[in-house]
Amino acid sequence: MQTLEGSGPPVLEATDAAQFAGLFDAVVHAIGEVLVGKPDAVRLALICLISEGHLLLEDVPGTGKTTLAKALAATISGTTSRIQFTPDLLPSDVTGVTIWDQSVGAFEFHPGPVFASIVLADEINRASPKTQSALLEVMEESAVTVDGVTRPVGSPFMVIGTQNPIEQAGTYRLPEAQLDRFLIRTSVGHPDAEAALAILATVGTRAGRPVMTPMLTPAAVANLVDQAARVYVDISIMRYITAIVEATRTANGVTLGVSQRGAIALLRSARTLAASRSRHFVVPDDVKSLAEPVLAHRISIDPEAEYGGLTAADVVHDVLRRVPPPRGQA
Structure with missing residues (x-):
């Protein structure tokens, strides 16, 4: 397959896609040793990482949200940090602060925990809106501005x-502005009976818990990102994504549909999913598989419709039924 004219770097080769899928599956398997019975959630988390996005894990307590976040962070031989969000947390506790250093007679910047490869924002909705907004810039720009100085957080x-x-x-x-910056929202859910039994059979002391060893260097992650970005996307697939996004804006019971940022997120994540399936091109099924976790949290439902039982996931599923995929493709 050829790239669109002027579309940028060459398309990913089929052999590279197979290697991508092999490494992807190996990381999923390793995380699965820690988070038993949840391969779908692990795959979504890894797709989010390689698509250069951010992940929102929304679920009831005790389902393994923090375990998944920590395990994913442990697969990278970079830096990780955890911020426990509480009502008294200040924006400077997240981004860092400039302090006067008498010994040198100048202000010195002390970076906050946001300066890490993987940042776990635990119970993010417990902090005040002011503190939540401290993440807006860094999630969009990968940089933090403190006292007029912009500092990149790295890659x-x-x-x-x-x-x-x-x-x-x-x-x-x-x-909504914060939710729109999360590429994917998903839940872990309770394990099925077989997985629950396997978890109970391995319960021991904290010292005996499985330990993740880094499998990806920052350079390896960057290489995966580059490979995913070179997955071929036909113009018909782009039209399909556009039609889906536009349909969410006019759907019944919707007060705010998916933004263009959501369309870009769906395209980027579909490329990564295709590569993880050993393909160097995107098919409509890739888009369909990711439509709910990528788009649903970007849709606002009218209060009356929500009271009547309508959910954002229902809207996405209805849109997928109404918008036909490109002809001649799966």
Whole structure:
């Protein structure tokens, strides 16, 4: 297959796609040793990382949200940090602060925990909107501006936010602008009976828990990112994505549809998914598979429709039924 005229770097070769899929599956398997029985959630998390996005894990307590975040962070031989979001957390506790150093007679910047390869924002909705907004710039630009000076956080960079959607006391709902900066939102869910039994059979002391060893260097992650970006996307697939996004904006019961940032996110993640399936080109099934985790959290439902039981996931599924995929493709 050929690239579109003027579209940039050459298309990923089929052999490179097979190597990509092999490494991808190896990382998924390694994380699966720590988070048992949840390969789909692990795959989505890894797709998010390679697509240079941020991940929102939304689920009830005890399902392994933090375990997944930590395991993914441990696969990279970069730096990791964890921020426990609380109502009294300040923006400077996240981004860092400039302090006067008397010994040198100058202000010195002390970087915050956001300066890491993988940042775990645990229970992100427990912090005030002011503190939540401290992540807006860095999630979009991979840089932090403090006292007029912009500092890059490095690459790779990924924020993994977790929140409990059930408990609302003492929490602050994430605004639409913040949600739109998360590439994927997913849940881990409770394990099935077989996986639950396997977990119980391996319960021991904390010292005996499985330990992840780094499998990817920052350079290796950058190489995977580059390979995913070179997966071929036909113009018909781009039209399909555009039609899906536009349909969410006019769907019944929707007050705010998917933005163009959401369309770009769906395209980027579909490329990564295709490569993880040993393909050097995107098919409509890649788009369909990722439509809900990539788009649903970007849709705002009218309060009356929401009271009647309509959810953002319902909107996405209805749109996929109504918008036909490109002819002659799966």
